Amino acid sequence: MEKPKESNVDRLRNAILDMVHEMSLGFGDKLPTEKEMAERFQVSRPTLREALKLLEQEAVIDVHQGKGRFLAAGALLNIARPITKFESVSQMVSSHGYVAQTQLLGFASVAADSVTAARLSLPEGAPLIRVERLRSSGGQPLVYSVDWLPRALFGTAFETPDWSGSIVAMLAEMGRHPVASTANVRATLLPPDVAELHSLQAFGPALLIEEICYAADGTRVIYAMDYHRGSAFSFSFVRK
Amino acid sequence: MEKPKESNVDRLRNAILDMVHEMSLGFGDKLPTEKEMAERFQVSRPTLREALKLLEQEAVIDVHQGKGRFLAAGALLNIARPITKFESVSQMVSSHGYVAQTQLLGFASVAADSVTAARLSLPEGAPLIRVERLRSSGGQPLVYSVDWLPRALFGTAFETPDWSGSIVAMLAEMGRHPVASTANVRATLLPPDVAELHSLQAFGPALLIEEICYAADGTRVIYAMDYHRGSAFSFSFVRK
Known part of the structure; x- marks a missing residue:
């Protein structure tokens, strides 16, 4: 099946995963800050947060309040589609x-x-x-x-x-x-x-x-x- | 993984699938009435409807208003777990x-x-x-x-x-x-x-x-x- 359109949030989710690959991040590694990612991907903070929320729900990312976002151990399993x-x-x-x-x-x-x-x-x-x-x-x-x-x-x-x-x-x-x-x-x-x-x-x-x-x-x-x-x-x- | 408890609704969902197998129902065949199934499985109508709703969401069952419930074509794919x-x-x-x-x-x-x-x-x-x-x-x-x-x-x-x-x-x-x-x-x-x-x-x-x-x-x-x-x-x- 082909699907011509992908929502902005989905596309951003995938771009974040690509970034994780490129940066060779592993379990427990910290992701760039919201500010850095918003600039990197040229998106608004609310859109970015929505994509990050998806990845959190998929157990790719752990959120540590006040400390930032970290790659979860589940990421190893969940980076697959x-x-x-x-x-x-x-x-x-x-x-x-x-x-x-x-x-x-x-x-x-x-x-x-x-x-x-x-x-x-x-x-x-x-x-x-x-x-x-x-x-x-x-x-x-x-x-x-x-x-x-x-x-x-x-x-x-x-x-x-x-x-x-x-x-x-x-x-x-x-x-x-x-x-x-x-x-x-x-x-x-x-x-x-x-x-x-x-x-x-x-x-x-x-x-x-x-x-x-x-x-x-x-x-x-x-x-x-x-x-x-x-x-x-x-x-x-x-x-x- | 073993999971000791299964909710009543899940169990009933599976029992309905077993019944579909036993009766060798195929695409487009009509399921027994709610009354018949409630008696067969010894459950209340609301519990039964909840299990049937699950199967409808999984595209196993089609509901034709006023006519009853029928096995969907998707059932062939969806009877798998x-x-x-x-x-x-x-x-x-x-x-x-x-x-x-x-x-x-x-x-x-x-x-x-x-x-x-x-x-x-x-x-x-x-x-x-x-x-x-x-x-x-x-x-x-x-x-x-x-x-x-x-x-x-x-x-x-x-x-x-x-x-x-x-x-x-x-x-x-x-x-x-x-x-x-x-x-x-x-x-x-x-x-x-x-x-x-x-x-x-x-x-x-x-x-x-x-x-x-x-x-x-x-x-x-x-x-x-x-x-x-x-x-x-x-x-x-x-x-x-």
């Missing part, structure tokens, strides 16, 4: 520090099988578009994805879009911006035929995220299976 | 439909290395207890776990506890009940030496959850690495 954040695969890949290229492996018009139809809340046999892509960085394959979209979204123009670009951005332009998803994660290997066809035998264990993406009006616009290379990605979350 | 729920490995294993046996592979008193010390917010070299266990069902290995606990929690009695039982229940009895965690998930293989030593070569890809567990007062009481057999488990979540 929150698994509960809806964002594009491209954003997720780049936030892990990779510069990604997208390779279009194929697209086709297909009839929905029973499972895919149920995922997209469509009748069995409904026309879908199936898009198969590979994200790589420096020649290393990172994410193998298959996306299914209702054919009806595209009118007669489904061969026109540039499928190597952001599907979410494309949907947003069509007024169908995906804003949330329900998802499922497990560990698996790439399907053997896929690994062979695309020379991905060395991909290793994959974190498979299956996802149904919803537009703001609740309609289902994408069903996606994203295989994240296990050695390259991890995701964080809080359990209560 | 929410990854954001803090619960014991035993509870999680049994909610996936397995009857688990716990095998104690080893325990030892060790000095904290830098990473483990940071995870538990202790100085490097602090004394820890390391517990290594395997959950299986019907002879099939399901979860390989290593837990580290601050030695200081146990006074001089650390050899006494029954490490094949619930660590969380044990901590609860000691007034250190873990109530939440920060965690990280990735796909990997078992460490080769572990696989060989414990004859787990056929375990396959694992969903590794690394977790820092917190007692109610915010102290860190467990650092755990749980390798979930990929072919046996999946977890659900919502992205926004």
Whole structure:
């Protein structure tokens, strides 16, 4: 999934994490002062505090009253991306520090099988578009994805879009911006035929995220299976 | 992690999911009426509605005003356990439909290395207890776990506890009940030496959850690495 817009606060949160990486801060290290960070990022203090609050809630930062903000031990776990954040695969890949290229492996018009139809809340046999892509960085394959979209979204123009670009951005332009998803994660290997066809035998264990993406009006616009290379990605979350 | 108590509403939520499995309900199928479910589960209507509301929020159930409750397409994804729920490995294993046996592979008193010390917010070299266990069902290995606990929690009695039982229940009895965690998930293989030593070569890809567990007062009481057999488990979540 791609998501064209990220709120200022989210962007700032990510910039603070980048700063933590750049400064090689470890557990117990003090972050720069509010004043220094507001200047560095050219943002207002209230916006900065909102982003810092997010990181505090994610247990990345500990606040010691009167002393400042310190990197929490949890930061080691939490600097990975929150698994509960809806964002594009491209954003997720780049936030892990990779510069990604997208390779279009194929697209086709297909009839929905029973499972895919149920995922997209469509009748069995409904026309879908199936898009198969590979994200790589420096020649290393990172994410193998298959996306299914209702054919009806595209009118007669489904061969026109540039499928190597952001599907979410494309949907947003069509007024169908995906804003949330329900998802499922497990560990698996790439399907053997896929690994062979695309020379991905060395991909290793994959974190498979299956996802149904919803537009703001609740309609289902994408069903996606994203295989994240296990050695390259991890995701964080809080359990209560 | 073990968690001794589950709220009535959570328990009822899980019982409703079990019922959905038992009745082999699929997408679009109607659930029994509120009256039928209240009788079946011997609970009050407000408690029942609270559990159903949870399932609605998790996109397992669709409510059609005046018509009743129906299994949502998302149910197929969401009947897996929410990854954001803090619960014991035993509870999680049994909610996936397995009857688990716990095998104690080893325990030892060790000095904290830098990473483990940071995870538990202790100085490097602090004394820890390391517990290594395997959950299986019907002879099939399901979860390989290593837990580290601050030695200081146990006074001089650390050899006494029954490490094949619930660590969380044990901590609860000691007034250190873990109530939440920060965690990280990735796909990997078992460490080769572990696989060989414990004859787990056929375990396959694992969903590794690394977790820092917190007692109610915010102290860190467990650092755990749980390798979930990929072919046996999946977890659900919502992205926004």
